[in-house]
Amino acid sequence: MDEFSSRQRLEVETVRADSKKKLDTIVAQHEDQLCELKRRFERELDDEKASRLREINQLTSQTALDTQRSQIELDRKDREIASLQNDVQALQQEIERERKSTQGLRQNLDTASSNSVTLESSIRALKARIEFLESGREEQSQAFERLNQQMMDALAETNATKDKLRKEETLRRKLHNQVQELKGNIRVFCRVRPSLETEPQTGIAQIQYPDASEECKEINVLGLEEKSSLGAVTKKNNNFAFDRVFGPSTQNAEVFDEISQLVQSALDGYNVCIFCYGQTGSGKTYTMSSLDGMIPRAVHQIYETATSLKEKGWRYTMEGNFVEVYNENLNDLLGKAEELDKKKHEIRHDMQRGKTIITDVTTVRLDSPEMVENILKRAAANRSVAATKANERSSRSHSVFILKLIGENDITGERSEGTLNLVDLAGSERLSHSGATGERLRETQNINRSLSCLGDVIAALGQGKDGGHIPYRNSKLTYLLQFSLGGNSKTLMFVMVSPLQAHLAETLTSLKFATKVHNTHIGTAKRQARVRDC
Secondary structure, three states, rough: OOHHHHHHHHHHHHHHHHHHHHHHHHHHHHHHHHHHHHHHHHHHHHHHHHHHHHHHHHHHHHHHHHHHHHHHHHHHHHHHHHHHHHHHHHHHHHHHHHHHHHHHHHHHHHHHHHHHHHHHHHHHHHHHHHHHHOOOHHHHEEEEEHHHHHHHHHHHHHHHHHHHHHHHHHHHHHHHHHHHHOOEEEEEEEEEEEOOOOOOHHHHEEEEEOOOOOEEEEEEOOOEEEEEEEEEEEEEOOOEEEEEEOOOOOOHHHHHOOOOOOHHHOOOOOOOEEEEEOOOOOOHHHHHOOOOOOHHHHHHHHHHHHHHHHHEEEEEEEEEEEEEEEOEEEEEEOOHHHHHHOOOOOOEEEEOOEEEEOOOOOEEEEEEEEEOHHHHHHHHOOOEEEEEEOOEEEEOEEEEEEEEEEEOOOOOOEEEEEEEEEEOOOOOOOOOHOOOHHHHHHHHHHHHHHHHHHHHHHHHHHHHOOOOOOHHHHHHHHHHHHHHHHHOOOOEEEEEOOEEEHHHHHHHHHHHHHHHHOOOOOOOOOOEEEEEEO
């Protein structure tokens, strides 16, 4: 039984294994058949899709072609319609023009008919006028001769008036110069600058100045002490008399009113020199070179006056130079900044003509007053500035604006040549006050030396000795201004002072120098004018 059971189990397992193998084989065959059917169906499906897609593409292409043909046909129809519309509009416009032309012709016909009637009336009136004129021809001729004579008399009177105006202009120049000579060919004005908001108000010096309506002004420094190197010295009731004093509230316009007559003298053919003197920070550059300062105002006045003189036969040309004297060297403020300290400029004098020439300097033709603003900006950018204890941005050079005025009168043949020098001097400080050292010390020494030479020249001119030596060559500044400081010139000095108590010592020094200049009397100025040979 055990053996039988073992054989039976073995047979069962064998049968089971064989059945399983057969089943697996059948399943595998079945799966292969399924896969084959699936691949066949997919191929058939792909073929069907491709066939359908080709049919769709063919239909799409055919539809696009049909649409394109339809669009082309539609565009052609639109163009035909537009052409027909244009033809219709053209016909309408032509009809409208014909209608207007017809109306115009009718109006012209009506006008012609009216004109015909008017012309007939005019012809009758002209015939009557001709008959009247023929009857009074002699009387009309006499009237015409009277009118012609009146016109000739008026022209002669006009010419006489113009000639009189020219003579009066010559007389005005002569009288104007006489008035300036009576005022003195060297004058000194004093200007007290206002205190700044950043300055201590408790340090304002008690500087008193009279009312501006007075003809002669005095500036009185009362009850103030001055200390010298010899010890403490008290000076009271120091009186300094000048031609005019301007208080802190005075504007540049009022200041220019006082010097405008000297500007006119330059236009009339005289050499004029106006310079500002004073310690650093006293307002010299503001007075001279600000936008409403003396230089812009002088140029505007010259242009206005020159324009008004055109009707009297005068034509002016104006040329400007702007130079500085720095450490006894001459620099061109209108030249290139990189060449400022490299170019060497020489001062040459034509003693016969009384003219000064600066070699290799930039000359600007002033065709309009607006050019002055650009010139001032260029000069300010080039001007030598440095820091000192007296002023954070102190000007360390003397700047000289030279304006040459050449006038010619085409009618009278006169010619005038005047020069206007507007000088902004470097700040004057004592060495002990400036606190300068090194290069700044050298600058201050040169500044003070040149200012001292300026005082010596003015003092020598005041002595008035014929053939006496005038030390122009002791300084580049005085040598440059030689023909503007001597007898052939008119000179005005502004002494600029600060109202601060701390600047009292410098203020007194400036006032004393200005008083020395004010007490100097220079000879009569001579006009640079001649009559051109015809």
